[in-house]
Amino acid sequence: MLVLKIPFLFGAVLVAGFSECLSSKQGNTNLSCYENKKKESFTSRALMPSKILDNFQNQIFVPRRQYSYCGPQYLFIHGGKDEIIKKPPGVIEKTLKLQCTSASEHTTDGIPKQRSQKRTLLALSYLSGMGICGVVLAALGSSLQDLAANCKTDAIQIGSVFVARGAGAIMGTISSAGLYRKFNGKVVMGTGLIFFAVALAFGPKITSVKTLHLLFFAFGICTAVVDTGCQILTRKLHGREAGPWLGANTVAFGLSGCMVPFIDYLCKSVDRSFTVLASLSAIVCVGVLAAPVPSQEEIPPPAVRPSSAGSSKKTYTKEMLIAMMALCLVGGKVTSTSYFNVYAAETAVIAKEHIPLLLMVLWGGVTVGRFTGIHNQRRFNLLSLQRHFKGFLVCGAVAMAIIAGLPKNSIILWVCVGLYGFFNGPTVGYSYDLTNRLTVPSEMGTSIVMLGLNIGASLVPFFTTHVWGVIGYTSLPLVLILSHLIPLFLLHVVCNPNVN
Numbered sequence: 001m002l003v004l005k006i007p008f009l010f011g012a013v014l015v016a017g018f019s020e021c022l023s024s025k026q027g028n029t030n031l032s033c034y035e036n037k038k039k040e041s042f043t044s045r046a047l048m049p050s051k052i053l054d055n056f057q058n059q060i061f062v063p064r065r066q067y068s069y070c071g072p073q074y075l076f077i078h079g080g081k082d083e084i085i086k087k088p089p090g091v092i093e094k095t096l097k098l099q100c101t102s103a104s105e106h107t108t109d110g111i112p113k114q115r116s117q118k119r120t121l122l123a124l125s126y127l128s129g130m131g132i133c134g135v136v137l138a139a140l141g142s143s144l145q146d147l148a149a150n151c152k153t154d155a156i157q158i159g160s161v162f163v164a165r166g167a168g169a170i171m172g173t174i175s176s177a178g179l180y181r182k183f184n185g186k187v188v189m190g191t192g193l194i195f196f197a198v199a200l201a202f203g204p205k206i207t208s209v210k211t212l213h214l215l216f217f218a219f220g221i222c223t224a225v226v227d228t229g230c231q232i233l234t235r236k237l238h239g240r241e242a243g244p245w246l247g248a249n250t251v252a253f254g255l256s257g258c259m260v261p262f263i264d265y266l267c268k269s270v271d272r273s274f275t276v277l278a279s280l281s282a283i284v285c286v287g288v289l290a291a292p293v294p295s296q297e298e299i300p301p302p303a304v305r306p307s308s309a310g311s312s313k314k315t316y317t318k319e320m321l322i323a324m325m326a327l328c329l330v331g332g333k334v335t336s337t338s339y340f341n342v343y344a345a346e347t348a349v350i351a352k353e354h355i356p357l358l359l360m361v362l363w364g365g366v367t368v369g370r371f372t373g374i375h376n377q378r379r380f381n382l383l384s385l386q387r388h389f390k391g392f393l394v395c396g397a398v399a400m401a402i403i404a405g406l407p408k409n410s411i412i413l414w415v416c417v418g419l420y421g422f423f424n425g426p427t428v429g430y431s432y433d434l435t436n437r438l439t440v441p442s443e444m445g446t447s448i449v450m451l452g453l454n455i456g457a458s459l460v461p462f463f464t465t466h467v468w469g470v471i472g473y474t475s476l477p478l479v480l481i482l483s484h485l486i487p488l489f490l491l492h493v494v495c496n497p498n499v500n
Contacts, residue, residue, distance in 0.1 A: 118294040123237055123245055125291040128284045129189055130230040130249040131256035133223050136196055138257035139277055140165070140219060143204075146270040151209045158209055161216040166458040168220025173454050175221075176228040177447040185233045186288055192226040193285035200278035204271045227253070228450040231432065235441050239300035242436045243385075244377040247429025251370045258363070302441050319445040321494040322435050323452025325487040329427045330453045331460025332483030336362060336424075338461050339468075339476050340417065346473045349410050358417060365421025373426020382437050386495055389430045390488060396423035397484040404477035420480065427487070428453070438494065 148158050179188050199215060199222075206212050230249050235242045260277075267273040340362060344355045369392075376388060399419040406412045431449070439445050460483065467475040493499060 116294075116298060118292040119237060119298055122291040122293060123234060125284070125288045126189075126230045126234050126237070127245070127249055127252045129193060129226055129288055131252040132193060132196060132281050132284050133227040133230075134253035134256035135260055135277055135280065136200070136219060136223055138260040139200070139274065140216065143264075143270045143274070147203065147206070147212060150204065150207055151212055152207075153209060158212065161213055162458075164213045164217040165220035165223075166454070168217040168222075169224040169454040169457075170220075170451065172221035172224025173228055173447055173451040176225050176232070176450070177443040179225065180229055180232050181443045185229060185236075186291070186293075189226055189229045189233070190285050190289045192222040192229070193281050193288065195222045196226075197278045197281040197285065200274045200281060204274050224450070224454055228447055231450060232443050232446045235436055235446060237294075237299060239302045239441075240436070241300050243380070243429075243433030244374050246432035246436060247370065247374045247377055247426065250429050250432070251367075251374065254363075254366065254370065302436075316439075316445050316448050317499055318439050318494050319435065319448040320452075321490050321499070322431050323449045325452075325490045325494075326428060326431050326449055327452040327456030327459065328483045328486045329424065329431065329456070331456035332480050333366070333424055333428075334457045335461045335464050335476070335483070336417075336420065336480055339464060343473050343476045344413070347407055349408055349413055358414070361414060361418045362421040365418040366425040369422040369425020370429065372422075373429045376426070377429065377433055380433070385430065385433060385437065386491065389427065389434070389491055392423045392427055392430070393484045393488045393491070396420050396427070397481045397488075399423065400477040400480040400484070404474060404481070407474070407477075424484070427484075431487075434491075434494070 144158070144161070145154065148154050151158070195218070199219065203215060206215060227249075231246060234245050234249060238245050260273075263276055264270075264273045267276060337359065340358055341355045344350050344358055345352065350358065377385070380388070396419075399416040402412055403416045435445070435449055460479065464475060464479045467479065471478075
């Protein structure tokens with residue numbers, strides 16, 4: 001019975017944690033329209049200087065950001081440019097007599113809570129879908145030896161299955177733009193999750209090496225389609241507010257993967273653990289398909305509108321630059337996870353039995369950094385995002401430079417590995433947020449960024465092994481330094497206003 005309850009417990013923890021972390025209320029927006037004049041009625045003259053109230057022919061000029069918390073039924077909530085309200089003067093006076101209600105009736109964007117809950121529920125279903133991608137990736141790695149044993153071989157001999165998975169991931173990423181543009185996004189994602197459920201249920205029964213390679217290839221395709229779709233649909237759902245949710249998707253991916261060893265421990269066999277994971281995937285699939293879809297009026301506008309970039313987007317220069325940033329950052333994260341244990345063993349700077357703890361320190365730092373990044377993104381503007389991003393990139397590179405300069409100091413290794421994890425943790429989320437703030441939402445643009453991520457996860461570790469063979473263990477901190485400095489340069493380029 002405990003095994004059967006695991007998917008439900010896991011789903012409950014995931015949803016509860018992120019719904020609390022990503023509450024739509026930010027800062028002090030639990031206030032009414034004007035904190036010092038709660039629940040009062042105001043005429044237009046009481047609200048604004050008389051010089052602003054220039055009456056035109058049946059028009060009135062009103063700066064809309066003065067009413068950012070008053071709801072769409074009064075004026076217009078999305079700040080930025082001023083608004084011309086075309087109404088007869090009598091109607092204007094009546095409209096501007098605002099009854100500022102308490103924050104219990106409105107969220108920060110002026111949408112009533114009961115309506116914004118639809119958006120939150122749908123977003124949590126996407127977040128859970130991204131979590132399943134992390135579960136699948138971790139499960140394939142942790143169970144490879146058992147899957148190989150079923151095929152009468154060992155994990156070393158069939159390491160090429162990860163090449164097959166990587167090829168499938170690239171193919172899935174490339175095809176995602178067309179799939180989510182032509183078909184219903186929830187149906188596409190649900191199809192991928194159903195495949196996960198079926199493949200995980202029957203995976204332990206495979207006894208052929210060729211079939212196992214095909215399975216990993218198919219997993220690569222579906223993982224890429226689902227995780228790319230999560231980012232595409234999340235960005236469409238939240239508009240200019242998508243930044244923290246895009247970062248939360250990466251956190252869900254990582255934290256869900258960490259749950260797999262715990263499930264393996266409880267289940268004691270690959271058959272049982274894969275059955276639990278298949279059940280979890282099916283539950284998330286039902287959640288995605290059943291989640292309510294908010295109306296268009298409940299969805300915030302994008303940070304960059306298509307009208308400001310032309311009627312049809314034909315170039316993706318910024319997306320390509322951010323994809324290269326994601327390639328380096330994700331590649332560095334995967335490389336550090338894969339090779340810090342080898343680095344510690346070759347340098348003998350810490351005891352062999354403490355090496356697993358080093359990876360726990362690394363991922364502890366990554367996890368704390370990711371949650372810190374999500375918290376920060378809720379109050380960032382574009383300039384503060386750029387500054388924090390640059391600071392985290394520089395600090396992560398400095399941490400690795402200290403290890404490269406003092407490779408035999410155990411205290412330096414423990415501290416700097418944790419610091420590198422912390423400063424690297426939120427960088428991919430910052431990359432997604434930067435994409436959301438600088439580019440027009442499009443399936444192709446998001447797919448380009450995700451393609452860089454998937455290529456980096458395979459290319460950078462592959463590159464590291466070749467450099468390691470030439471210069472030894474020093475190659476690891478050097479590669480990780482470059483994985484932060486190259487995005488630092490690209491960040492400067494992509495934020496240049498002359499880059500389209």
